[in-house]
Amino acid sequence: MVVVRPNSSSKRNGRGILGFASGINAKSYIILGLTMVLFSFSCCYIYIYNLHINSHHFTTSDEAAGNWRRGSSLFHRLEGMSNGFSWKVIDWQHPFSADEESRFTCTWTHFQSFLSRESAPMCVHDDDAVSNSIKGNKRWSDCDILPVLWNNGSAESYVYVEIGANIGSCLMEMLLSTNASIIAFEPHPMNLYNIKKTVSLLGESYQDRLTLFPLGLGNASATSTIYSATGNMGNSGKVISDHPGQVFDQKNQFTVHVERLDSILAASKMKIGLMKMDAQGFECRIVEGMGDVAEIIDVMKFEYAYPWLHSHGCFDLVSLLMKNFDIYTGFHDGVFSGLTNDIEVSANTNTVFDLFASKRNS
Numbered sequence: 001m002v003v004v005r006p007n008s009s010s011k012r013n014g015r016g017i018l019g020f021a022s023g024i025n026a027k028s029y030i031i032l033g034l035t036m037v038l039f040s041f042s043c044c045y046i047y048i049y050n051l052h053i054n055s056h057h058f059t060t061s062d063e064a065a066g067n068w069r070r071g072s073s074l075f076h077r078l079e080g081m082s083n084g085f086s087w088k089v090i091d092w093q094h095p096f097s098a099d100e101e102s103r104f105t106c107t108w109t110h111f112q113s114f115l116s117r118e119s120a121p122m123c124v125h126d127d128d129a130v131s132n133s134i135k136g137n138k139r140w141s142d143c144d145i146l147p148v149l150w151n152n153g154s155a156e157s158y159v160y161v162e163i164g165a166n167i168g169s170c171l172m173e174m175l176l177s178t179n180a181s182i183i184a185f186e187p188h189p190m191n192l193y194n195i196k197k198t199v200s201l202l203g204e205s206y207q208d209r210l211t212l213f214p215l216g217l218g219n220a221s222a223t224s225t226i227y228s229a230t231g232n233m234g235n236s237g238k239v240i241s242d243h244p245g246q247v248f249d250q251k252n253q254f255t256v257h258v259e260r261l262d263s264i265l266a267a268s269k270m271k272i273g274l275m276k277m278d279a280q281g282f283e284c285r286i287v288e289g290m291g292d293v294a295e296i297i298d299v300m301k302f303e304y305a306y307p308w309l310h311s312h313g314c315f316d317l318v319s320l321l322m323k324n325f326d327i328y329t330g331f332h333d334g335v336f337s338g339l340t341n342d343i344e345v346s347a348n349t350n351t352v353f354d355l356f357a358s359k360r361n362s
């Protein structure tokens, strides 16, 4: 089904560039996006190829079976991946820095899975679309279809990958209603804080299933600085890029890291049963950075959000994905429907489509 939302701004309000979320206004996204692009044009390429996980590393049975969980050799390899970088995979035994604990807070509410009806405490922002939905409805309904897609398609050992995890609504849905091993990416420290608070309260068996990268994804390795006016995303509604002459408090300054997906995951002997990508217009860069990882994805759920994509110079997302996937507008009763190849031609500034990319069997 094609979902056309004439007023896309209310929906977009809950999301963010690269999965930055929550109450950040459109102009800020654009400024931040431009900063990201400038950064990727210029200075900050930190390719350290010998740290990349490449094919000959995949040797043990754990890895062949797609076992990414804590204690598995692949988990350690992913963890080791952050050695030498200024970011680290989240360690669930020590998820918080003292700095984070002093800077951030979140508000507890209850999340309830759409599919399994399991519920758990979840820490959300004071005031943004996703958080308010969870406070009111106990979930963010965009996530409902994910476990359905997962259960329909994938073998037990495949991985679920989420790009732009926001405050973790879909992670919670997948954690509480499936047994999927999960790899998630979220760059914004204030969203990460919420995810970490929430997952810290879940049992170890859940934590072991989630490898969380404090990263945005793009077409190059980059670092950027963002500022928040108050240190409280929900209240501030402002994230502004770094250009000279800013008057923001050091305290509310964050460093955000961006890497290519193919510098983190290798296509060899691994399969991604399901991916969700929600990056507020940055999708073309992310797909470019997937390299051959795109070939091991069975199904992807993503959005074609015209205003956001176009504001980031992303005019050919569907065409890029059509190299590896058939693109559909709907999924019902285990069947994709609405095969499409001309979304980009017919879309206008008011359209936001939920789309599915299904690996093309060639």
Ligand SMILES: *[C@@H]1O[C@H](CO)[C@@H](O)[C@H](O)[C@H]1NC(C)=O
Pocket (backbone or CB within 6 Å): 177, 178, 179
């Ligand atoms: C998850 O795995 C457990 C143990 O193997 C099993 O009992 C349970 O039914 C599984 N849950 C789902 C949703 O597949």
Ligand SMILES: *[C@@H]1O[C@H](CO)[C@@H](O)[C@H](O)[C@H]1NC(C)=O
Pocket (backbone or CB within 6 Å): 037, 040, 041, 219, 220, 285, 288, 313
């Ligand atoms: C990343 O994308 C930007 C914007 O399209 C482009 O200018 C830049 O050359 C790309 N970088 C790489 C390494 O592909």
Ligand SMILES: *[C@@H]1O[C@H](CO)[C@@H](O)[C@H](O)[C@H]1NC(C)=O
Pocket (backbone or CB within 6 Å): 152, 153, 154, 333, 334, 335
């Ligand atoms: C999804 O479920 C439908 C209906 O049960 C089935 O025909 C289809 O093969 C399934 N798809 C996958 C990828 O398993």
